[in-house]
Amino acid sequence: MDVFFLLIFLAFVFVLLIGGVLYWAIMAGQFDNTEENANAILHDEDSLTVQAGSEQKTANRRS
Structure with a gap:
């Protein structure tokens, strides 16, 4: 009974x-x-795609 009261x-x-x-x-x-x-x-994926696209354009300009 004591355990019941404790619970x-x-x-x-x-x-x-x-x-x-x-x-x-x-x-x-x-x-x-x-x-x-x-x-x-x-919305995060859209901003990453834009950044990746600008990095590719920058890489193309360097070569």
């Missing part, structure tokens, strides 16, 4: 800990802008 207490502490971490994450702005970072990877 109830530990579960309650665990729930409070998870709630505190979730509250901290929300207040710190972790979930404010989820779309910008998700779309950033789509």
Whole structure:
């Protein structure tokens, strides 16, 4: 029976800990802008292609 009360207490502490971490994450702005970072990877490839193209043009001018 003592183990049962210990498990109830530990579960309650665990729930409070998870709630505190979730509250901290929300207040710190972790979930404010989820779309910008998700779309950033789509735009990175375009900028790398432009850079690679300009490097090839520079290499062609040198030869």
